[in-house]
Amino acid sequence: MSRVxxxxxxxxxxLKKNDELARQMRQEFLAAGVFVVNLVSSPGTGKTRLLEETLVRLQAQGWRVAAVVGDLETDNDARRLARSGAPVRQxxxxxxxxLEAHMVQEHLKGWILDSFDFLFIxxxxxxxxxxxxxxxESLRVALMSVTEGEDKPLKYPGLFNTSDAVVITKTDLAEACExxxxxxxxxxxxVRPGVPILETSAKTGQGVAQWVEFLCRRRGELLQPNRAPMTSLRP
Amino acid sequence: MHELSVAYHLVQTASEAARRAGAARVTCLRVRIGVLSCVHPDALEFCYELAAQGTPVEGARLVIEEVPVEVYCPRCRRQLPLKTIQKFCCPQCGRPTADVRRGKELELASIEIPSSHQHEDAPAKDVQGPPLEPPQEQPSQADSFPLASDSQESV
Structure with a gap:
């Protein structure tokens, strides 16, 4: 008698639980017309700085925006982003x-999704x-700054390969950093053939308009495929 | 060290599968980890022991199968393993390809449970698990958007 x-x-x-929740959230976001962007980078790449600029510019174009920002500690970033006038949670x-899907879900409680066009994570x-x-999210964007070196994508192929777009930040420092x-x-x-690449400097504003336009276009492709450019839709 | 979170999810998934099968404990877990999943096997093993404590999975052996990245080349019409994950191109013709077919897995493949007493003399056999899941969905990636038109995005 063997006990095989x-x-x-x-x-x-x-990660089925996370994936299922994320899928359900994605459906809710799309049904509400919210285009959700997940910004990923190493610390200090300038996610917050670019997002500050992005929130201001999108609102100036009439878009309704919101952001949730993750950090281990402090609400410094949320306070910075809130200066744009957009609803922000830390x-x-x-x-x-x-961040995991349930953390995002918990921090969206009380917000009416229908009242946003863009949500940044x-x-x-x-x-x-x-x-x-x-x-x-509908779009995962990886950021790398010029101060981090050109080989970041080779060192971290996993993240860059699974991102939908890449933003190179702090281009005003490019020359100084060679x-x-x-x-x-x-x-x-x-590491990611065909990935859209944008270059920005949130400090000088270089490339930020193209980044904002890129976001609007992607949102349009996903949420309003048959409608005219948003400039004619929004005041 | 996100492997700790992954380990907790793994233990939970295995415990649920064991409970559904009426098993009080699990003796072995087999997992498949894609090279692109960004989960490190050693780190997962370390965290797994911690996460398993006090669960039906405690003491169970963890067997990790690393899944290499395989890409599909539309020109060669073949799915082939990448030579290096620093360059996503067809290993045969060298043409760049972003069509990743394997290597993102993060999956509990199977568990081993002790044979139940009433079946002690019966030969070991596979028990029907839950229905097979669709391939790992990564909607925020790759195929959500056409790439060709955006490939030369620049400022």
């Missing part, structure tokens, strides 16, 4: 290195951990 163990095929995604993870500064977690945009683009193209 039984093998049970399970074949279930380990997610403090107290040590957790990434600023992830925890980290180029590894946020990769596995779907937050229900940063080669061409080499950075080549590396990005290597």
């Amino acid at each position: 163990p039984r093998i049970l095929e399970v074949r279930t995604r380990i 997610i403090q993870t107290h040590g957790c290195c990434h 600023e992830n925890i500064g980290n180029l590894v951990c946020p990769t596995s977690w779907d937050l229900g 940063f080669s945009p061409a080499l950075a683009r080549q590396n990005l193209e290597a």
